[in-house]
Amino acid sequence: MNFQVLVENFMQALVAGLLNGSLYGLMCVGLALIFGVMRVINFAQGEFLMLGMYVTLYAVTGLGLAAWVGPYASPFIGVVLAGLALFVGGYLLHRYLVSRVTGTRAIGAEGEGHYAQLILTLGISLILQNGGLMLFGSTPQSVRTPLSSSAWELGLPLGDAAVFVNKARALAAVVSIAVTVGLFWFISRSRLGKALRAAADNPEAATYMGIDVDGAHRIAFGIGAAITAVAGGLVATYYPFQPYVGLEFVIIMYAGVVLGGMGSILGAFWGGMTIGLVQQLSSLVLSFQLQNVAIFVVFLLIVLFRPQGLFGRSVERT
Amino acid sequence: MGSQQRTATSIAVIAVFVLVYALGSMFVTDQYYQLTLTLVPIWAVMGLSWNLLSGYSGLISFGHAAFFGLGAYTVTLMLVRFDITPWFGIPAGMVVGALAGLLIGYPTFRLRGHYFALSMLAYPLALLYLFEWLGYQEVALPMKRESATWFMQFSDYRVYTVIALALLVVALLISLRVERSRFGMSLLAIKQNEYAAEAVGIDTLRWKMRAIVVSGAIAAAAGGLYACVLLVITPQTVFGMLTSAQALVVTLFGGIGTLWGPVIGASILVPLNETLQARLGNVLPGIQGVVYGVAIILVILLAPEGVYWRVRDHVIAGRRLPSPHAADGTPPVAVTEGAARRMLPTTQVILEVSDLSKSFGGLQAVDGVGFTVHSGSVLGIIGPNGAGKTTLFNLLNGFVRPDRGRVTFTGNELVGLKPNRVCRLGIGRTFQVVRSFQRMSALQNVAVGALVATDSDADAMERARSALVRVGLSERADAAARALSNHELRLMELARALAGGPRLILMDETLAGLGRDEVEQMIDLIRSLASDGVTVVIIDHTMHAMVRLADELLVLDHGRLLAAGSAADVTQNPSVIEAYLGKKWMQAGAAD
Numbered sequence: 001m002n003f004q005v006l007v008e009n010f011m012q013a014l015v016a017g018l019l020n021g022s023l024y025g026l027m028c029v030g031l032a033l034i035f036g037v038m039r040v041i042n043f044a045q046g047e048f049l050m051l052g053m054y055v056t057l058y059a060v061t062g063l064g065l066a067a068w069v070g071p072y073a074s075p076f077i078g079v080v081l082a083g084l085a086l087f088v089g090g091y092l093l094h095r096y097l098v099s100r101v102t103g104t105r106a107i108g109a110e111g112e113g114h115y116a117q118l119i120l121t122l123g124i125s126l127i128l129q130n131g132g133l134m135l136f137g138s139t140p141q142s143v144r145t146p147l148s149s150s151a152w153e154l155g156l157p158l159g160d161a162a163v164f165v166n167k168a169r170a171l172a173a174v175v176s177i178a179v180t181v182g183l184f185w186f187i188s189r190s191r192l193g194k195a196l197r198a199a200a201d202n203p204e205a206a207t208y209m210g211i212d213v214d215g216a217h218r219i220a221f222g223i224g225a226a227i228t229a230v231a232g233g234l235v236a237t238y239y240p241f242q243p244y245v246g247l248e249f250v251i252i253m254y255a256g257v258v259l260g261g262m263g264s265i266l267g268a269f270w271g272g273m274t275i276g277l278v279q280q281l282s283s284l285v286l287s288f289q290l291q292n293v294a295i296f297v298v299f300l301l302i303v304l305f306r307p308q309g310l311f312g313r314s315v316e317r318t
Numbered sequence: 319m320g321s322q323q324r325t326a327t328s329i330a331v332i333a334v335f336v337l338v339y340a341l342g343s344m345f346v347t348d349q350y351y352q353l354t355l356t357l358v359p360i361w362a363v364m365g366l367s368w369n370l371l372s373g374y375s376g377l378i379s380f381g382h383a384a385f386f387g388l389g390a391y392t393v394t395l396m397l398v399r400f401d402i403t404p405w406f407g408i409p410a411g412m413v414v415g416a417l418a419g420l421l422i423g424y425p426t427f428r429l430r431g432h433y434f435a436l437s438m439l440a441y442p443l444a445l446l447y448l449f450e451w452l453g454y455q456e457v458a459l460p461m462k463r464e465s466a467t468w469f470m471q472f473s474d475y476r477v478y479t480v481i482a483l484a485l486l487v488v489a490l491l492i493s494l495r496v497e498r499s500r501f502g503m504s505l506l507a508i509k510q511n512e513y514a515a516e517a518v519g520i521d522t523l524r525w526k527m528r529a530i531v532v533s534g535a536i537a538a539a540a541g542g543l544y545a546c547v548l549l550v551i552t553p554q555t556v557f558g559m560l561t562s563a564q565a566l567v568v569t570l571f572g573g574i575g576t577l578w579g580p581v582i583g584a585s586i587l588v589p590l591n592e593t594l595q596a597r598l599g600n601v602l603p604g605i606q607g608v609v610y611g612v613a614i615i616l617v618i619l620l621a622p623e624g625v626y627w628r629v630r631d632h633v634i635a636g637r638r639l640p641s642p643h644a645a646d647g648t649p650p651v652a653v654t655e656g657a658a659r660r661m662l663p664t665t666q667v668i669l670e671v672s673d674l675s676k677s678f679g680g681l682q683a684v685d686g687v688g689f690t691v692h693s694g695s696v697l698g699i700i701g702p703n704g705a706g707k708t709t710l711f712n713l714l715n716g717f718v719r720p721d722r723g724r725v726t727f728t729g730n731e732l733v734g735l736k737p738n739r740v741c742r743l744g745i746g747r748t749f750q751v752v753r754s755f756q757r758m759s760a761l762q763n764v765a766v767g768a769l770v771a772t773d774s775d776a777d778a779m780e781r782a783r784s785a786l787v788r789v790g791l792s793e794r795a796d797a798a799a800r801a802l803s804n805h806e807l808r809l810m811e812l813a814r815a816l817a818g819g820p821r822l823i824l825m826d827e828t829l830a831g832l833g834r835d836e837v838e839q840m841i842d843l844i845r846s847l848a849s850d851g852v853t854v855v856i857i858d859h860t861m862h863a864m865v866r867l868a869d870e871l872l873v874l875d876h877g878r879l880l881a882a883g884s885a886a887d888v889t890q891n892p893s894v895i896e897a898y899l900g901k902k903w904m905q906a907g908a909a910d
Contacts, residue, residue, distance in 0.1 A: 041432060100619060116622045118378065118435075119570045122563055123615035130607025138603065243604070247559055251443055254436050289451035296444035303437050304425045 008161045013280045015163050021276025022173035023235055025269035027249060028256035029180050030228030032268030033220050035257055038200060040098065040221075043121040045228055045253055046246025047128035048086055052229025053236040053245065054136055055082035057143050071145050076175065078143070079233035083226040090225025093124065094218045125246070132243030140240040147171060148238050172234035179230060180269050183223070187265055196220050228253070255299040274298075325498055328577075332490050335581070336483050343479045352475035354592040356547055358584050359482035360540050361568055365580025366489040367536035368565035371529045373575040374502055376509030377430070381438030382537050382565045384422065384445055385415040387556035389538025390545040391449065394457050397469070404470040408542040415538025416531045423530035427523055430512070439562070446557035458550045470546050478547050485543060486581075489536050493577035496532070500769050500778070505529055506575070507755050507766045514753035517715060519741035519770030519818050537565070567610075571617050573626025582625055587613070668693040668822060668853050669714075674723030676713055683709040684720070685877040691822070696844065696854045698868030698885075700861060702898055706877040707857045708750055711824050714855075715747050716740045728821065742770055746815030746823040750830070750857075752807040754799040760810045761786065761795040767814035778817075785817040786810075789843060805836045809843075816847070823847070825856040829863055841867050865889065873898060 027049060034042045059065050059078035069077060101116035142148070147167040154163045187193035198206040199216035207213050235241075252275050260271030275295055282294040343355045364386060372378045389411035396402040396410060426437050462469040472478060496502045504525040507515040516522050545551050555561070572583025590613065594606035621628035669691040676684045684706040691697050699707050712718040714725055716737040725732040730743055741747070746767075755763050765782035772778050786792045789809040794802065802810060808828055815823050825844070829837050844867060848854050858864050864871060864885070871888040873880040875898065881891045888894055 035432075039432065041435065097615070097619075101622070116618050119567065119614055119618045122567065123611040123613075123618065126607045126611030126614075130604030130611070133604030134602050134608070251439065254439065258433065258436060287451055289447040292447040293444045293451070296440040296447075300425075300437060300440050300444075303433060304428060 004159050004161050007156065007158055008163065009284060010281075011156060011161075011163045013284050014277075015165055016169075016283075017277035017280030018273070019165070019169045019173040019276075020280060021273035022176040023231055023272075024249075024252055024256055024276045025272035026176035026180055026231040026234070027228050027253050028260065028268040028272035029183060029265055030224045030226070030231060031253040032257050032260070032265055033196075033224035033227065035254070038217055038220055041118055041121065042098075042224075043118070043250070044093075044125040044128055044246075045224075046248075046250030047125050047132070048090065048225045048228045048246075049232035049235075049249050050132060050241065050243060050246040051089070051128065052079075052082040052086055052232030053143075053241045054132065054141075055085050055229065056233035056236050057141055060143055072147065075143050075145050075233070075237050079175070079230050082233040083230040086229035087222040087226035089222075091218050091222035093225070094221035097124065098221060099214055099217065129243055129246065136243055138242055140242045141236075142238075142240040143233075143236045145237055166238060168238040172237055175234055176231065179227065180265075183227065184265050192216075192219065252295065255295060259299065259302055321498060325494065328494055329491075332487060332494075336487055340480060340483055344476060346476075349475055350592075350596060352479065353547070354589055356475065356478045356482045357544075357592065358588045359479070359486040360544050360547070361564060361588050362581045362584035363482075363485050363489045363540040363543075364537055364561075364565045365568040365572070365584055366486075366493050366577060367533045367540065369569045369574065369577070369580055370493060370496060370536065371526075371533040372566070373569055373579070374496070374505035374509060375526055375529055377427075377526065378435040378566075379438040380435055380562050380566070381422070381441040382533075383442035383557045383559070383561035384438075385418055385534040385537035386541035386544070386561055386565070387442060387445060387449070387553070388414050388418050389541030390551050390556040391454065391457075391541075392538070393542035393545045394459055394551055395454075397459055398457060403468055404542065404546045405468070408539055408546075411538040411542040412535040415534040415536075415541075417534075418538075419530040419532075419534030420527065422534075423527050427526050427530075442557040442562060443559075446553045449553040449557065454553065456550060456552045459545065478543075482543060482547075485539055489539075490577055490581070492532065492536065496529075497577060500775050501525065501528065503762070503766055503775075504769065506758065509575075510755040510757060511753045513717065513737075514749070514755065515766065516737040517717075517741060517747045517749075517753075518767040518814055519738050520766065521736075521738045523736075567614055570624055571614055573624030573628075575623075576626055579624050579626050586625075666693040667691070668728060669855075670724075670726045671714070672724050674710070674713055674720050674725065676709060676718060676720050682877050684713060686723070687874070687877070687879050688723075689872055689879065689882055691853060691855060692869075693821075693853055694848060694851050695869040696848045696856065696867055698864040698871045699855065699857045699874060700859065700864055700871060700898070701874035701880070702859075704876075705874040707874055708826055709877075710874070711747065711826055711855075711857065714740075715745055715824060738770075741818060741820070744819070744821040746818055746820035748808070748811045748815055748823070748825045748828055750826040752804070752811050754802075754807055754810065756800040757798065759796050759798055760791060760802060760806070760813075763799050763810055764813045764817045768817035771817065771819040781817050781819075782813075785813040788816060789813045790839075804831050805833070808832065808840070812843070816852070820852065822853040822855065825854060827857050827859070829858050829860060837863055861889070 030048070031042070031045050034040050034045065056075060056078035059081045060074045065074040065077055068074070097120060098117070101120050145168060151164040151166045152170070154165060156162060187196060195206075195211050196216050196219065198209065198211055199213040200220070203213045206216070252272070256271035256275050257268045258271070259274055260267030260269065275298075278298050279291050279295055282291045286294060339359075343352070346352050346355060364382065367385070368379060368382050389408070392411035392414045393404045393407035396407040397404060402410075422438075422441055426434060429437055462471055466472065470481075496505075504515065504520045504522075507518075507520055508522050508525065512522055541556055544556070548555075568583030568587055569580045570583070571587055572581065573579030587610065591606050591610055594609055598605040617625065667690045671690070672688040674684055674687045675682070687706075687710060689697075699710070701707050709718065713720045713723075714732065716732065716735050716739065720733055723733070727740075727743055727745060732740055732743070735743075755766060758766070761779070761782055764785050765778050768778040768781035768785065769775075771781060783792065783795070786795050789812050791806060791809045791813060794806055799807070799810065812823075812825070812828065828844070829840055832840060841863060844854055844856065856864075856867065868885060870883065871885050872882045873888055873891075873894050880897060881888050881894045883891075
C-alpha cells in the first residue's frame with residue numbers, strides 16, 4: 001500500500017517534470033538563440049514570455065478567436081499569433097536598440113561592452129514589465145480552455161495506481177517538442193540557419209564571408225523572442241499570470257541555457273528539461289520554496305564544478 | 319604629491335557634498351520627502367558597494383541583493399529575537415555580509431564574464447526562497463517606546479538621513495582608499511586584462527576576494543540601515559531582483575568605476591523614482607518603472623559609461639589641454655650602450671626544465687621538452703607556427719599546468735604554482751600579442767608590474783618611472799596604452815615585466831611586427847638587459863635576429879625539442895634546416 005502511494009507520487013512528479021520540462025526547454029531554446037548564440041544577456045526575455053501570454057490571451061478573448069474556431073484550437077492559433085507578434089517586436093527591438101550596443105559594433109569592446117548591453121535590456125525589461133502593468137492590470141489572468149481542467153488517467157501496472165495527466169499541459173508539451181525539433185531542423189539545415197550559426201560563431205569572419213551579421217542577429221533575436229513567446233502562450237493555457245510573471249521564469253531560462261551548454265539549441269532544451277525534472281521531483285521531498293532553492297543550488301553546482309564543459313569558447317590565447 | 323593632493327581634493331568634495339546635503343535636508347519636514355532623502359544615501363552606499371567589486375574589477379554581479387538582504391535580516395532578526403539594537407546589528411550584519419562574500423566569492427571567482435554574472439544572480443534568489451521557507455515572509459521591527467534612540471528609532475526622520483549620510487561618508491572613504499591604492503590598481507588591471515595582471519604578479523584571486531568581502535560588508539550595512547528606516551522587510555524587497563538591479567543601475571547611470579558614479583546616480587534616480595511613485599502611482603501603476611526604464615535606456619545610448627564620465631569628458635574637451643607630447647616626431651631615446659660591453663653568461667643554472675609535456679585533447683602541444691638556462695644568458699626559442707613555443711611559456715609561468723615534467727627555478731619547483739607566484743619568484747613575462755591595460759597610461763601599466771616588488775605604492779611608481787627610462791619610453795609615460803604604437807607597446811610591456819625586478823624574463827615574439835630599426839633597438843636593449851644580469855628566454859620566428867641575439871638556441875617542432883646549442887651549431891643541424899630553415903638558408907649560409 002505504502003509502496004504503491006510512493007510509486008504513484010513518484011510517477012506523478014516524473015510526468016509533471018517531463019511536461020513542465022518540455023515547456024521550460026522551449027523557453028530555454030528561445031533564450032539560447034539570444035544568449036547562447038549572440039552572447040547578449042537579455043534581461044527582457046522573461047517579459048517576452050509575459051507578452052506571449054497576453055497576446056495569446058487577447059487573441060483568444062479579444063479577437064474572439066474562441067467564438068470562431070472553438071475553444072480547443074483557439075489557444076494554439078493565439079500562440080502562433082503571439083510568436084509572429086514577438087518576432088516582429090524582437091526584430092525591431094534589436095534593429096533600433098539592442099544592435100546599438102552589441103554585434104559588430106561591440107566587437108573588440110571586450111568586458112566594457114557588456115555593461116551597455118546589460119543595462120539596456122534591463123531598461124527594456126522594466127518598461128515592458130511596468131508598461132504591462134499599466135496596460136493589462138495586475139489581476140492574474142489565464143487562458144482557460146476546456147482542456148485546462150480535464151485530465152487523462154493513465155493506469156500503472158501496479159494495483160489500481162494511476163497517474164493523472166492534465167490535457168492542456170500535455171498538449172503544450174507536445175507542441176513545445178515539435179517547435180524545438182522544427183527550429184533545430186531550421187538552424188542546422190536551412191541556408192539562413194547556417195548564416196545565423198556562422199554569424200554567431202565568429203561575427204568578424206562571417207562578415208568577411210559576405211554574411212550580413214547584423215541582419216542575421218536581428219533575425220536570431222526575433223526568432224528567440226518568438227520562441228519564448230510561444231512557450232509563454234502555451235504555459236498560459238494552464239498557469240495564471242500577471243505582468244511580473246517573467247521574473248519567475250527568467251532564472252529558469254538562464255539556468256537551463258547554461259546547463260545545456262552555451263550556443264547549443266538542443267542542449268538548451270535538455271537544460272530546461274533538467275530544471276523541470278529537478279523542480280518536480282524535488283517536490284516529493286521539499287516544500288515549494290525549497291524546490292526553488294534546489295533549482296538554484298543545482299544550477300550553481302553545475303556551473304561551478306563543470307565549468308570546463310561550459311567554457312567551450314571563452315578559452316583565450318595568451 | 320599629485321596623488322595626495324587629489325585625495326585631499328576628493329575628501330574636501332565629499333565633505334562639502336555631505337554638509338550641503340545634510341543642511342538642505344534639515345529644512346525638509348515632510349516625512350515622505352525625508353524618507354526619499356534618506357534612501358538616496360542608502361542606495362548610493364549600495365551602488366558604491368557594487369562599484370567596488372564590479373565597477374573596478376569588471377566582474378559584474380547581479381547578486382548584490384544577497385548581501386543587502388543578509389544585512390537587513392541580520393539587523394531585523396537580532397532585534398526581534400534577541401532584542402539587540404541595530405547599533406550592534408548593523409556591524410554584525412556587516413560581518414555576515416563579509417562572510418557571505420567569502421563563501422560566495424571563493425567558488426564563484428572560478429568563473430568569468432557571463433557565467434560569473436549569471437551565477438551571482440542565483441545566490442540572492444536562493445536566499446529569497448530560503449527565507450520564505452524559514453517563515454520570514456514579512457518581518458516588522460518592533461516599536462520600542464522606551465529608549466528609542468538606543469534602538470535606532472527616531473520620530474524625526476532627519477536623524478535617519480544623518481545616519482545614512484554618515485554611512486555614505488564611510489563608504490566613500492573606503493572607495494577612495496581603494497581607488498587610490500594598489501587595491502584599486504590591481505582590480506582595474508584585472509578588469510582590463512586578467513592574464514596580464516596575473517603574469518605581473520598580481521594575486522588576482524586574493525584581490526577579488528578582498529573586493530567581494532569589503533563590498534559584501536558595505537552592502538550589508540546599507541541593507542541593515544534600510545530595514546531600520548522602512549521598519550518592515552520581506553524577502554522580495556531585500557533579496558529581489560530589483561534590489562540587485564538598483565545597485566547596478568545607480569552605478570551604471572552615474573558612472574562606473576568612479577566613486578562619484580553611484581552618488582550621482584542615486585541622487586538623480588531615487589528621487590525620480592519616489593516622486594513618480596507618489597504622484598502617479600495610484601493613477602498609473604507602473605509608471606515609475608517605465609520612466610526609470612526609459613531614463614536608463616537613454617543614458618546608455620547617449621552616455622554609455624554613465625553621466626559622470628560623459629560630463630567629465632565634456633569638461634576636459636572644453637578645456638582643451640595642450641598635449642605635452644604633441645607629435646613632434648622625436649623618437650624615444652633608446653638605450654644603446656650595454657650592447658658593447660657584454661657580460662659573459664655565467665655557468666650557474668637559473669632555470670632547469672625536464673621532460674615537460676602537455677597535450678590538449680589529442681594534440682601533443684609540448685612533448686618531453688627539457689633544457690637548462692644559464693644565469694645572465696639569452697636563450698632563443700625558435701620553431702614554426704604551432705611548434706608549442708607559446709604553450710611552453712604558458713607551462714613555465716603557470717598559465718597552463720603540465721601533464722608531467724619538472725621546472726626548477728633557482729631551486730624552487732614551479733609546477734603547480736599560479737602565475738602570480740611564479741612572477742613573485744622572479745620570472746617576468748611578455749606576450750605574443752601585447753596584453754596591456756588599455757585604459758591606463760603607460761606609467762600606470764608599468765606601475766602595476768612594479769607592485770610585486772615593493773609594499774609601497776609610491777615606491778612602485780618610482781620603479782615604474784625608472785623602468786620606463788630603462789627601455790627608453792619615459793617620454794610617453796602619460797600616454798594611454800591604447801594610444802601607443804606597436805613598438806611602444808612592446809617596450810611598455812617589457813618595462814612592466816622589468817619593473818617587478820625579475821631575474822628571468824620570458825619574451826614571447828617581442829620582435830614581431832617591428833620595423834628594421836626598431837628590431838635593432840630592441841636587440842640592443844635585450845642584450846643590455848642580459849649584461850645587467852637579467853636572464854632572457856625569447857621566442858621568435860626570425861632566425862636572422864635570433865642568431866645575433868641569443869647565446870644559445872632551442873628549436874622546437876611539433877612540441878618536441880629538435881635541436882639545442884649555440885647558434886652556429888643549430889643552424890648547421892641538418893634536421894633543423896630541413897624542418898624549419900629550408901634550402902634558402904643553406905644557400906645564404908654558403909654565400910656568406
